[in-house]
Amino acid sequence: MRYLPLSDTDRADMLARVGVDSIDELFSDIPEKARLNEVLDLPRRAGELQVERHLSNLAAKNVPASTVPFFVGAGAYKHHVPATVDHLIQRSEFLTSYTPYQPEITQGTLQYLFEFQTQVARLTAMDVANASMYDGSTGTGEAVLMAHRVTKKKKAVLSGGLHPQYRAVVEGLSEMANDDVVSLPADPTGTEDILSQIDDETSCVVVQSPSFYGQLIDLKPIAEKAHQHKALLIAVFTEVVSLGLIEPPGAQGADIVVGEGQSIGNGLNFGGPYVGLFATKQKYVRQMPGRLCGETVDADGKRGFVLTLSTREQHIRRDKATSNICTNSGLCCLAFTIHLSLLGSKGLGQMARINHANAVKLKQELAAISGVDVLNSAYFNEFTVKLPKAAAGVVEALAEKGILAGVPVSRLEPGKAELEDLLVVASTEVNTDEDRAALAGALKEVLA
Amino acid sequence: MRYLPLSDTDRADMLARVGVDSIDELFSDIPEKARLNEVLDLPRRAGELQVERHLSNLAAKNVPASTVPFFVGAGAYKHHVPATVDHLIQRSEFLTSYTPYQPEITQGTLQYLFEFQTQVARLTAMDVANASMYDGSTGTGEAVLMAHRVTKKKKAVLSGGLHPQYRAVVEGLSEMANDDVVSLPADPTGTEDILSQIDDETSCVVVQSPSFYGQLIDLKPIAEKAHQHKALLIAVFTEVVSLGLIEPPGAQGADIVVGEGQSIGNGLNFGGPYVGLFATKQKYVRQMPGRLCGETVDADGKRGFVLTLSTREQHIRRDKATSNICTNSGLCCLAFTIHLSLLGSKGLGQMARINHANAVKLKQELAAISGVDVLNSAYFNEFTVKLPKAAAGVVEALAEKGILAGVPVSRLEPGKAELEDLLVVASTEVNTDEDRAALAGALKEVLA
Amino acid sequence: MEEPLIFEVGHLDVTGVDLDEPEGFEPQLGTHARADELDLPGLAEPEAMRHYVRLSRNNYAIDAGLYPLGSCTMKHNPRLNEKMARLPGFSDIHPLQPLSTVKGGVELIDELAHWLMVMTGTSAVAMSPKAGAHGELCGMMAIKAAHTAAGRDPKIVLVPESAHGTNPATAALLGYKVVSIDAKDDGTVDFDGLKATIAEHEGNIAGIMLTNPNTCGLFERDIIEIAEAIHAADAYFYCDGANFNAIVGKARPGDLGVDAMHINLHKTFSTPHGGGGPGSGPVVLSDRLAPFAPLPFLRKGENGPELVETTAEVEDGEKPFGRMTAFHGQMGMYVRALSYMLSHGSDGMRQASEDAVLNANYVRVGLQDLMTLPFGERPCMHEVLFDDSFLKDTGVTTLDFAKAMIDEGYHPMTMYFPLVVHGAMLIEPTESESRASLDLFVATMRDLVMSAKRGETERFSGAPYLSPRRRLDETLAARKPVLKWTAPEPADVTPVAAE
Amino acid sequence: MEEPLIFEVGHLDVTGVDLDEPEGFEPQLGTHARADELDLPGLAEPEAMRHYVRLSRNNYAIDAGLYPLGSCTMKHNPRLNEKMARLPGFSDIHPLQPLSTVKGGVELIDELAHWLMVMTGTSAVAMSPKAGAHGELCGMMAIKAAHTAAGRDPKIVLVPESAHGTNPATAALLGYKVVSIDAKDDGTVDFDGLKATIAEHEGNIAGIMLTNPNTCGLFERDIIEIAEAIHAADAYFYCDGANFNAIVGKARPGDLGVDAMHINLHKTFSTPHGGGGPGSGPVVLSDRLAPFAPLPFLRKGENGPELVETTAEVEDGEKPFGRMTAFHGQMGMYVRALSYMLSHGSDGMRQASEDAVLNANYVRVGLQDLMTLPFGERPCMHEVLFDDSFLKDTGVTTLDFAKAMIDEGYHPMTMYFPLVVHGAMLIEPTESESRASLDLFVATMRDLVMSAKRGETERFSGAPYLSPRRRLDETLAARKPVLKWTAPEPADVTPVAAE
Known part of the structure; x- marks a missing residue:
């Protein structure tokens, strides 16, 4: 087998050296009745060509975003990632390296983590960021737990603009941990009254901007009210490119900022792996979950980096840890850092403006269609339209025409009549005039 | 522009430092009437996304070998190359390194060249091999020139089984250099009388096995006759995988062995870049063209490698050089070496046997079709069939059915009635039973 | 060569992507447009390439050497x-x-x-x-x-x-x-x-x-x-x-x-x-x-x-x-x-388990006479656990010993885990190693052990000597956490009044 | 760590590909089947990966540093x-x-x-x-x-x-x-x-x-x-x-x-x-x-x-x-x-030419006071040619000087070409270098020149010291060409008769 360097001769010699007659002697602690004496009923080994064919056949049953007019967002976005990014993250020294617990021989990883943390802190206008979470949704769950630790309260208030699956993650975790959650109803237009939900019991308020529906939300009054009640504002985003153009949550009073970083450096990958961004204020750093990389010096006085504040972490603190997390999203955050290093403020700003411009143009084309209403007043690269009929069927009909039009809200919030006709539509730099015309044209046909 | 690190500020500062007022001052030696003051009439800069789209659109107009039943050979072969190969040749340190003229910091390149030379010498059963040529055809041209230098004679005898485009390369070069060439007529069955063409004027005999038509040729009698007349036998191959199974030319008395190495490690690439293999006897090494890597020691006595015998080469000898060549096929020979290191004798033997087995099976299926004759008695993974009508039209008709059936001889030897109906068909490890059935079935239809 | 941080080499007016400013649209950001400029320096593509290639060279990797981290299972990653x-x-x-x-x-x-x-x-x-x-x-x-x-x-x-x-x-x-x-x-x-x-x-x-x-x-x-x-x-x-x-x-x-x-x-x-x-x-x-x-x-x-x-x-x-x-x-x-899985198949995966266990035991028998097995000379599964008894009185700690491995070209094994033995050293070679690779590893470890026993403490206490960085001050990092880069204060250039 | 040749680590019974023996066919090779077994050792995939990754690390590359090879134009290669x-x-x-x-x-x-x-x-x-x-x-x-x-x-x-x-x-x-x-x-x-x-x-x-x-x-x-x-x-x-x-x-x-x-x-x-x-x-x-x-x-x-x-x-x-x-x-x-070309466009390619020429002149003015320009202080195009007059009486040759650059982390410039000047040193930075990169290069070159002029000849004559190999014996290589690996003769193990 091509991945196994031992030859049969090696095996025989080595067994002799170990002093056993057969390999099975080494497995003799397995209770006899549970020992497998036959090879399991699964396919036998296959050459590369066969594996490629099998997987390529599966892949061919899917419709890649790049091959069609594509307007699907709702928490994951199709952006163009420079070829350099994917090349670099495949360097053996990044790809096949372990967690940098031995800093002397992992400065490569540690330095990019430090760069990553700095980039995320600057993007969000927060004091400190960690070395990434699994993704935006689990990061949001961790943010709520962190708020509970900080405030020593247990009630989270979730905005109706929060991504429904993010909400589900928080709710599930809270339920299991016996914490309280107040979830506001779906809020496509960003007009909910969240302020009235904040009281002295409140540990945190979780607000997403741009919201799941694309609406930009003013976080300042919410932060103010939360702080009056000694609660934290957790600001969430799912589209990090928006931070190239809109006011960062740190400038609006957020205490914890958490979001999905997939848009920068990472592909769609059917939902994962992605990279969660997580930033907070200096004063809360010791309650933060996840890895942190810090600067120090080596025995020769040279600057170097190490994983630090690990007394927060499970491998040191065990059941007293701030989280059970022992993984970051290593390569995905490397991809993020490389892409953002290439972009810089200048490139990110341009990218964000193109995204916004394309969304504005798309809105104009869709709003011109009879029966279609755009629900959002202020948005970045995504907005919600109300169709004259159920959105799910429309999306299917458009898919049959080779256009992926967006996400029907009912896919994530089924059974709610008031959401049945809503479609969340995203537009990024990959969309062309032709894409927009194709969508508008096809939508007219489907609605006719 | 993303590849240019200088900012406009940098440019202004640097011009000042250089002491000129404008960049054009640095171009003032260009005669005024030839200076371009406008940007040329070509497209302006484009982002990655735009370039990808443009090139992907072109690529989409082609039919990749992997997507259809594929039997095209005739000098270039579709094989499966392990993913490891392409990954490794893209390592920055291989991809973006220069010719290893500074051996202290290019031992990576030099060592794989040494490994490559050893592999090629062993494969061909010759004493020494060089660090590769551009490809098999130009290598063949160089082999003839080398034979003329060694023998101090000027007449090359070319077998009718030599690849027609290889023959054209040799003929063109010989004509320009005022050397003589005797080209035998096309010889699909390997039955030509080449021995009678060898006389005392003969510098070299050039014979391909497996021949262009797939026929295996016994080189021993030709070597014997050539040596009687103090001529060299130049043995050519276009399918290096054959050497896993058939008697190597070095064991049959060849003086120079030259061939195409594309099959191992390298893709089809529409004809290039490929990698020419070139090996000879020890006594002729100083007349050999191309780079050579040799073993030596460094100042600390450690084994190391350098480019050597460069007094043969143009950068030292100028108009007295053995060749004007100053390039090898670096990355392609790295790909060759990695793939062959993975294969080893064991893997190459298996690969060769699968190729042969698939060709034998294909021959049986095709020979069973009424009106189709297979012309070759002994072959490796390729053979020639005689169809009941012109092969070119049949191939086109099969292409329309989504099957790439082989190369009509008339494509390379147009206007020769006796070759009009011949089709060269190759089969490698990528062909499945279904591929063969598809070809046989479609061919029956087309011939019906 | 020291590799600076991107913030030390990048520029706000440089970008490594080519995008065009969009035209012909009315922004619809409401009141949410960013007030301050973002301060993220950009790198041109050649600079970014070089920066990350150089950084990568400071990393150890499976593709470059044996990675004996017990419980972490650093095996070959097929391309x-x-x-x-x-x-x-x-x-x-x-x-x-x-x-x-x-x-x-x-x-x-x-x-x-x-x-x-x-x-x-x-x-x-x-x-x-x-x-x-x-x-x-x-x-x-x-x-x-x-x-x-x-x-x-x-x-x-x-x-x-x-x-x-x-x-x-x-x-x-x-x-x-x-x-x-x-x-x-x-x-x-x-x-x-x-x-x-x-x-x-x-x-x-x-x-x-x-x-x-x-x-x-x-x-x-x-x-x-x-x-x-x-x-x-x-x-x-x-x-x-x-x-x-x-x-x-x-x-x-x-x-x-x-x-x-x-x-x-x-x-x-x-x-x-x-x-x-x-x-x-x-x-x-x-x-x-x-x-x-x-x-x-x-x-x-x-x-x-x-x-x-x-x-x-x-x-x-x-x-x-x-x-x-x-x-x-x-x-x-x-x-x-x-x-x-498809590559290995059920037969190959069974073989991989067997090879992993065989390799671990091969390392065990290669080292058990010099290092100490807390639970006796019984077969292990895919990893072998040593404790630090063999370092007793040598003045070399588990940590020192592990860091000395770096100078020999190896990543250290897992240390101080599991907690049940003193000075645990947990070695897992995985099935990806050849016999020659294991032989070299065993020989190197034996050399280190004998060196420790001979009292060559400097080889250990100061290790690593040959890595991109020497031992790092983790206490300093935790005591005064510096978790992001901030521009250094400009030097004090207040002109000193003449006279 | 020294990396052996594949012939020293591979085995004839090992292969890094998985292929099945074909069945159900009659060979049709005529009399042409190979008589002897091929002697090409194989490597399992993890071994091959490690071998070539390690080899690569002995190479200099554009992606790792400036490559000032005049006339060779080592520019950025976009991925x-x-x-x-x-x-x-x-x-x-x-x-x-x-x-x-x-x-x-x-x-x-x-x-x-x-x-x-x-x-x-x-x-x-x-x-x-x-x-x-x-x-x-x-x-x-x-x-x-x-x-x-x-x-x-x-x-x-x-x-x-x-x-x-x-x-x-x-x-x-x-x-x-x-x-x-x-x-x-x-x-x-x-x-x-x-x-x-x-x-x-x-x-x-x-x-x-x-x-x-x-x-x-x-x-x-x-x-x-x-x-x-x-x-x-x-x-x-x-x-x-x-x-x-x-x-x-x-x-x-x-x-x-x-x-x-x-x-x-x-x-x-x-x-x-x-x-x-x-x-x-x-x-x-x-x-x-x-x-x-x-x-x-x-x-x-x-x-x-x-x-x-x-x-x-x-x-x-x-x-x-x-x-x-x-x-x-x-x-x-x-x-x-x-x-x-599509990426640069006609505007970008013109700019690239200008930047290449500007960068070369920037290097020229940075070095012309210490090194010697054979044709005077006139602007150059994309590369700048120095001769070795400035090394006169220092005991340092062009070759020594170039090899000393290696210890500073640079690939040497083109040497002894063109033939029209004595001890030619031809430097081409290309448009891919940033100003900071050029500044560092110029500073390094100035340091080297001053070192040579100060008579620190050992820094040059023995250079390089820090590369994967020291200076190699090219004469030996050419005099007794060893162009392929051959297995060493087995050691003489003739038993010595007792007594």
Whole structure:
């Protein structure tokens, strides 16, 4: 087998050296009745060509975003990632390296983590960021737990603009941990009254901007009210490119900022792996979950980096840890850092403006269609339209025409009549005039 | 522009430092009437996304070998190359390194060249091999020139089984250099009388096995006759995988062995870049063209490698050089070496046997079709069939059915009635039973 | 050469991408436009390339050398897997595009799930957890949900002392009290003690979290009896699957009585470790826990697998406890893992387990006369645990010893884990090493041990000497955390008044 | 760590691929089956990966540092190009599959040819040559064919002393006698001397092979007059295009009177150097030479470009002199070059030329006070030529100086070329370097020069000290060539008789 360097001769010699007659002697602690004496009923080994064919056949049953007019967002976005990014993250020294617990021989990883943390802190206008979470949704769950630790309260208030699956993650975790959650109803237009939900019991308020529906939300009054009640504002985003153009949550009073970083450096990958961004204020750093990389010096006085504040972490603190997390999203955050290093403020700003411009143009084309209403007043690269009929069927009909039009809200919030006709539509730099015309044209046909 | 690190500020500062007022001052030696003051009439800069789209659109107009039943050979072969190969040749340190003229910091390149030379010498059963040529055809041209230098004679005898485009390369070069060439007529069955063409004027005999038509040729009698007349036998191959199974030319008395190495490690690439293999006897090494890597020691006595015998080469000898060549096929020979290191004798033997087995099976299926004759008695993974009508039209008709059936001889030897109906068909490890059935079935239809 | 930070070399007016300013639109940002300029320096593409290539050279990697990290399983990462994961049909599909346009994606998840269930002898698998610890959380949530559904509310989870820190941390996250289980002198669970503990907390035990093979590299001989005792106490057996790679094809956790076990796809199925992630931690579940698998899950449909994403779609008997993450999990990792499984096949994976165990034992016999085995010269599974007795009176600590390995070209082994032995050194060569590679490793280790015993303490106390950095001051880093780069204050250039 | 050769670590019974033995066929090899077993050791995939990764680490690379090789033009190689070249529509098509199935491939070649012709101001291009020197050969063959067609048979080719070695070698290969042309003190061709030489050999001159900008980094001011004089002598002007990268978008060779010029796609259009290749050397041709372009060539057809592959397809006015290679040339390199051109655009390529020239002059002014310029402090083009006068009496040679650069983390500059100056040092930074990178390079070079002048000869004579190998014995290598690995003789183990 091509991945196994031992030859049969090696095996025989080595067994002799170990002093056993057969390999099975080494497995003799397995209770006899549970020992497998036959090879399991699964396919036998296959050459590369066969594996490629099998997987390529599966892949061919899917419709890649790049091959069609594509307007699907709702928490994951199709952006163009420079070829350099994917090349670099495949360097053996990044790809096949372990967690940098031995800093002397992992400065490569540690330095990019430090760069990553700095980039995320600057993007969000927060004091400190960690070395990434699994993704935006689990990061949001961790943010709520962190708020509970900080405030020593247990009630989270979730905005109706929060991504429904993010909400589900928080709710599930809270339920299991016996914490309280107040979830506001779906809020496509960003007009909910969240302020009235904040009281002295409140540990945190979780607000997403741009919201799941694309609406930009003013976080300042919410932060103010939360702080009056000694609660934290957790600001969430799912589209990090928006931070190239809109006011960062740190400038609006957020205490914890958490979001999905997939848009920068990472592909769609059917939902994962992605990279969660997580930033907070200096004063809360010791309650933060996840890895942190810090600067120090080596025995020769040279600057170097190490994983630090690990007394927060499970491998040191065990059941007293701030989280059970022992993984970051290593390569995905490397991809993020490389892409953002290439972009810089200048490139990110341009990218964000193109995204916004394309969304504005798309809105104009869709709003011109009879029966279609755009629900959002202020948005970045995504907005919600109300169709004259159920959105799910429309999306299917458009898919049959080779256009992926967006996400029907009912896919994530089924059974709610008031959401049945809503479609969340995203537009990024990959969309062309032709894409927009194709969508508008096809939508007219489907609605006719 | 993303590849240019200088900012406009940098440019202004640097011009000042250089002491000129404008960049054009640095171009003032260009005669005024030839200076371009406008940007040329070509497209302006484009982002990655735009370039990808443009090139992907072109690529989409082609039919990749992997997507259809594929039997095209005739000098270039579709094989499966392990993913490891392409990954490794893209390592920055291989991809973006220069010719290893500074051996202290290019031992990576030099060592794989040494490994490559050893592999090629062993494969061909010759004493020494060089660090590769551009490809098999130009290598063949160089082999003839080398034979003329060694023998101090000027007449090359070319077998009718030599690849027609290889023959054209040799003929063109010989004509320009005022050397003589005797080209035998096309010889699909390997039955030509080449021995009678060898006389005392003969510098070299050039014979391909497996021949262009797939026929295996016994080189021993030709070597014997050539040596009687103090001529060299130049043995050519276009399918290096054959050497896993058939008697190597070095064991049959060849003086120079030259061939195409594309099959191992390298893709089809529409004809290039490929990698020419070139090996000879020890006594002729100083007349050999191309780079050579040799073993030596460094100042600390450690084994190391350098480019050597460069007094043969143009950068030292100028108009007295053995060749004007100053390039090898670096990355392609790295790909060759990695793939062959993975294969080893064991893997190459298996690969060769699968190729042969698939060709034998294909021959049986095709020979069973009424009106189709297979012309070759002994072959490796390729053979020639005689169809009941012109092969070119049949191939086109099969292409329309989504099957790439082989190369009509008339494509390379147009206007020769006796070759009009011949089709060269190759089969490698990528062909499945279904591929063969598809070809046989479609061919029956087309011939019906 | 020292490599600066991007903030020290980049410029705000430089970018390594070419984008055009959009025209012809009215911004619709409301009052939300950014007030301040972002301060992220950009690098031109050649600069970025060089920066990250140079950084990478400061890293150790499997592709460059043996990585004997016990319990971390640093095995070969085939590049075929990388290629497959990059097929646009997998990498360029959106989790929320119509299911009719991602049938192959759903099928792939289903196929991987099938392999996992057959290999583990279980009847369900929760695919979505994003890493091993996330899988633990998922498994324990399923256990909690099962108790709740049965009207029980037990408060205790049993965890052996030798467990990974994630185990107690996970249990605590769900509000459980962790009760520690002792080990016997032979490094395995004290079954009698365990029975006593169960009796002591009768009716209040939610489950046990056990690693098997355990973190001492030993297979728990009493595993079936332990499972039976746990089940008899109305509790569940959570198995930490970190060491599943030792027994794939040799034994099935389901046959051992396991109710839930996460599988680290990188450890057992070769997805790259990537300097710390991304991971993927599917959790296999027994019949009893299967109904509680979180959303999304796969259901066999008439036309192939169906993806169930919301409670509204749930059918009778399905009681998902919630959702672990947005979307469907780590598709990119699934493709890699399945590519590995298909390549090995069931025969190859069994062979891989055998080779992993053989390699560990080969290292053991190569070193056991010089280093010290806390549990005697018995065979180990895929990793071999030494303690630091052999360093006694040498003045060399486990840490020093490990750092000295760096100067010999090796990554250190796992140190000070598990906690059950003093100065633990846990070595796992994996099946990816050739015999020649192991011979060289053993010879090097022997040389180091003898050097330590000869009293050559400087070779250890100051190590590493030859790495990109010498030993780093971790105390300083933690005492005054510098977690991001800030521009240095400009030097004080107040002109000194003449005279 | 020392990396052995594959022959020292591989095994004949190991393979890193999984293939099955075929069954159910009768071999049809006739009498040609291999008699002896092949002796090629195999490596399992993890071993192969590690071997080549480790080897790579002994290489310098553009991606790791500045590469100041004058005339070699080591510029940034964008990875977008690599990605594009790997599109299956380009990488997985066969040169002899039906032309109806490769229309996009032919279009790509046509599009690249268009860019090359517009940039050079010429009317045809022979695409197939496989490297620069192959392009030279092609260009000179076209010239020879043109003479033959006109009934002429001139015997002489003029080549300046400063030319690349390929120029005289190419001319000699075609049976031409090479007559050398002198340079003036300012480093450019002595036009008066040239006229005299032309007069001397009247009627017997086939052409001139001139590099412009020349290998001293200078633009030949008299270039148009030279071309006119050559044309007046019924001869052709072959321009070595190695330095075209200095003037893309600033001047067109066709406007300067060039009849043929090869273009090294790697130097000017960023295809990777790859440790020595593969290259690609298309040759642009003037109206007068266009008819002689070799097979295959493109003809404008009604439905797009047509590929003419054989003489049978040739039409009136087309007089191809033959064929340079099998198939159609270096498609893989074409894709990369076009990807680069499309990215830069005509504006970006002009800017690249300007930046390359600016960077070279920036290095010049940074070093000219300490190092010596043979032709005075005049502006250079894309590379700056120093001689070794500044090392006089220091005991440090050009070679020593260059090797000392290695210890500072730099690849040496081009040395001892061109031959027209003593101890030449030719530095070409290219447009890919940032100002900070140049500043560091200049500072390092200044430090080295001052060190040499201070008499710190050991720093130079023994250099390099810090590289994977110290200075290598090239004489030994050439005197006793060891060109392949052979197994060492087994040690003599004849048992010594007891007593």
